[in-house]
Amino acid sequence: MGLREAHQHHLPEITRRPALCRANDPSFPNPAGKRGVELLYRVGDLKRWARKRPRAAVGTTDLD
Structure with missing residues (x-):
């Protein structure tokens, strides 16, 4: 499944464009x-990656 389709149908909680994640995240x-x-990409691999992504601390201005 392509990144655009995966983002639209399986990973809507990812706010950054998936292509940027692919380019900048070595764990992608x-x-x-x-x-x-x-x-x-395999949908399961993308979902696993999304679950393991670090989250911003509460109260920060980091939107992604």
Whole structure:
């Protein structure tokens, strides 16, 4: 599943664009394949990554 589709249907709580996460987060899952130029990911891998993401402390201005 592509990042845009995963973001829209499975990970709406992620506020940053998933492509930025992929570029800046070393713990982001590796792609499982390609469809044209689009990288494909396993939904379970993306959900696991989202659960393990650090959260901002309460009261901070960090929105992501």
